[in-house]
Amino acid sequence: MTVPVTAPATAPQILARCRELVRPALTVAVERMHPWPAEMAAFSFGWSEVGGAPVPGPGPGSRGKGVRQALTVLCAEAAGGRGEDAVVGAVAVELIHTFSLLHDDIMDGDETRRQRASVWKAYGTGPAVLAGDALFALAVETLAASRNVHSGAAVRHLAATLNDLVRGQADDLLFEARPWRGPGAVSPQEYRSMAGHKTGALLGCAAGLGAVLAGAPAATADVLAAAGRHLGVAFQAVDDLLGIWGDPRVTGKPVHSDLRRLKKTYPVIAALSTDSPAARQLVALLASGSPLDDAGARRAAGLVEEAGGRDATLAEARRHLDSARACLTSVPLAPAAVGDILTLLPFLVDRRM
Amino acid sequence: MTVPVTAPATAPQILARCRELVRPALTVAVERMHPWPAEMAAFSFGWSEVGGAPVPGPGPGSRGKGVRQALTVLCAEAAGGRGEDAVVGAVAVELIHTFSLLHDDIMDGDETRRQRASVWKAYGTGPAVLAGDALFALAVETLAASRNVHSGAAVRHLAATLNDLVRGQADDLLFEARPWRGPGAVSPQEYRSMAGHKTGALLGCAAGLGAVLAGAPAATADVLAAAGRHLGVAFQAVDDLLGIWGDPRVTGKPVHSDLRRLKKTYPVIAALSTDSPAARQLVALLASGSPLDDAGARRAAGLVEEAGGRDATLAEARRHLDSARACLTSVPLAPAAVGDILTLLPFLVDRRM
Known part of the structure; x- marks a missing residue:
């Protein structure tokens, strides 16, 4: 007689299971x-086209991996609860994520998102503001009206996160007007703080909400939230790498797109924080203030790399991934769920590279 | 020996007392x-100029009457509690009110607000979106993090209101594209429903939150919330009258401003819902789709009045004020606070007429 051995789930299988649950x-x-x-909202989730016609193809939920909802479900399980208990939190987090994409695209003037028009571009700025507000309101109501006995604590967690998100977005927008170098330049530490708010907070919230809704002790919820925040910052660092060196066929954006737009991302800030000849040449190239052409962007990418910006960003991503892993071993958690989270981590961060 | 007789507080005194408390x-x-x-936010509250310099003059809080915060405080007192207990609700309601002004001005393209530039006009659309989001997030967090034992119920109340607000704004924006007459025209009933969400909901929330935070029974909170909603709809009807017949020196807007902009307000909708010669002439005037000039707006105002739109709107305002008063006598409440609310009602609705 043989005992059937179940192969551990792959990252896409884990994400699909959580998406189907939520x-x-x-x-x-x-x-x-x-x-x-x-x-x-349905357009933004990738469920429909402009005008409301359903999207044919691999089926709903196929746009975006659903990282946040998966984290909520898995952290509920890691804390010894059932994924079902945390579904309301996963819904709230996905709604807030979509709200932030809609409003951030307006503020940043981004015309595309996931290789389609952004909502403001497709529907107009006013309607996109409205849709974002509606998603925000729905997220709060969904969580507040839930019958989960821990919904009060969950709402407090979400509310604190919303303030962090806004703070991060405010800093990011203000960075644009700061000089590339000198006393007013954005330091790597300031960038980390911004990314912690703008990207880390919501992944931290996703993880923390799962634990809170599963009734985990505060210490467990705090540790899982910290793991989520580290994952978020690693995520942002990888996004910054993709914004310069990502494959246009995969990212849907032109090569070097963040450099062309003179965006202050971690690789550039890290490069400029060095006192190297490449950093000085990079400042001279960026400080003109006009968007870079093909040759300029290629040269800037080379200088960022030469000044160590690419390596520093990769190291930043790895450091935060390691910290996320360390969190997961610092409190007692359900091993199967932790295994799933550990399977996801590299998959989420190594994406599209 | 004479017993000192205290004169009842006037409406401005009541509003000032509540503002000072909040x-x-x-x-x-x-x-x-x-x-x-x-x-x-400080610019929007009238506390500062663009750039942050404090506004000189009669002092902070002088812009806007603070109707919503007063209603929260007074309803807490009416329910037998202390105004202090409801301050956190008053803060949340004022923050949400300001959020909605900021975002609505973007969606409606309104360049002025209280005789100053609107926030998007002064600071840019992206920053105004951000500031609105920040106020929204702060309102939810303020209430959720409060130590008041009823804060959970208060958050649920606020969250439901936020959804109503968005729903009302969505309807209002969609009304713009509807025809003036025929099967697709906006009916008075649809307009009432929109106003109930867009304006009634937040005043209802202001009143209901006061009662909830004071620990009132659900029936009392529901009645006070209903009173607030009626006041809100009366308020909106008066706003619509002022948008056509208000004194430009007081409203800060050109005479007939809502007609010039072809805005679908209650007086026009009520006028067009009649089968009168004036209504038919009014449609002909409005249906061209281009903004009206001085003469056109004057003529339209005359036709709205002739078709009964002005009287119908006044009657609508009076009906809702009466309903608000009736609510206040339908459950046992603290007489002094009810007296203050009754003093405020006509003052709030007869403003600037």
Whole structure:
């Protein structure tokens, strides 16, 4: 007689399981919206085209990996609860994530998102503001109205995160007007703080909410939230690398796109914080203030790399991934769920490289 | 020996008392924001000029009457509690009110607000989106983090209101594209529903939060919330009258401004819902789709009045004021606070007429 051995789930399998668990509740929530913001939300989730026609193909939920919802479900399981208990938190987090994409695209003037028009570009700025507000309101209501006995603590967690998100976005927007070098330049430490708020906070919230809704002790929830924040910062560092060296066929953006737009990302800031000849040449190239052409962007990318910006960003991503892993061993957690989270970590960060 | 007789407080005295009670906590909340959205919030509250310089003159809180915060404080007192207990709710409601002004001005393209530039006009659209988001997040956090034992119920109340607000704004924006007459025209009933969400919901929330935070029974909180909603709809009807017949020196807007902009307000919708010669002439005038000039707007105002739109709107305002008063006698409440609310009602609705 042989004992059947189950192979450990792969990252795509884990993400798919969590998406399938969360999707019905997410659909119900979006259907409660006013039809107009609901259409914009469905477009943004990749469920429909502009105008509301369903997207044919591999099926709903195929756009975006659903990292945040997966983290919520898995952290509930890691804390000894059931993923089902945390679905309401996963829904709230996905709604807030989408809210932030809609409003950030307006503020940043980004015309595309996931290789389609951004919502403001497709529907207009005013309607996109409205749809973001509607998603925000729905997220808060979904969590506040939940019958989970821990929903009060969950709302407090979400509310604190919302303030962090706004703070991070405010800093990011203000960075644009700062000089490339000198006393007013953005330091690597300031950039880390911004990324911690802008990207780390929501992944931390996703993880923390899972634990909170599963009734985990505060210490466990704090540790899982910290793991989520580290993952978020690693995520942001990888995004910054992709914004310069990502494959245009995969990212949907032109090569060196962040450099062309003179965006202050970690690789550039790290490069400029060195006192190297490459850093000085890079400042001279960037300080003109006009967007770079093909040759200029290629040269800037070379100088960022030469001044160590690429390596510093990779090291930053690895450091935060290691910290996320360390968090997961610092408190007692359910081994199977921790195994799933550990399977996801490299998959999420090594994406598209 | 004579017993000193205290004259009942006047409406301005009542409003000032409530503003003074709420202002310290509102200031503390705004100071917790990131400095950039905090500056935009202070500008919007009328505390500072663009750039952050304090506004000289009659002092902080002088812009806007603070109707919503007063309603929260007075309803806490009416429910037998202390105004102090409801301050956190008053703060949340004022923050949400300001959030909605900021975002609505973007969506409606309104360049002025209270005779100054609107926030998006003064600071840019992206920053105004951010400031609105920051106020929204701060409102939720303020209430969720409060130590008031009823804060959970208060957050649920606020969250439901936020969804109503967005729903009302969505309807209002969609009304713009509807025809003036025929099967697709906006009916008076649809307009009432929109106003109930867009304006009634937040005043209802202001009143209900006061009762909830004072620990009132659900029936009392529901009645006070209903009174607030009626006041809000009356308020909106008066706003619509002022948008056509208000004194430009008081409203800060050109005479007939809503007609010039072809805005679908209650007086016009009520006028067009009649089968009168004036209504038919009014449609002909409005249906061209281009903004009206002086003569056109004057003529349209005359036709709205002739078709009964002005009287219908006044009647609508009076009906809702009466309903608000009726609510206040339907459950046992503290007489002194009810007296203050009854003093405020006509003052709030008869403003600037």
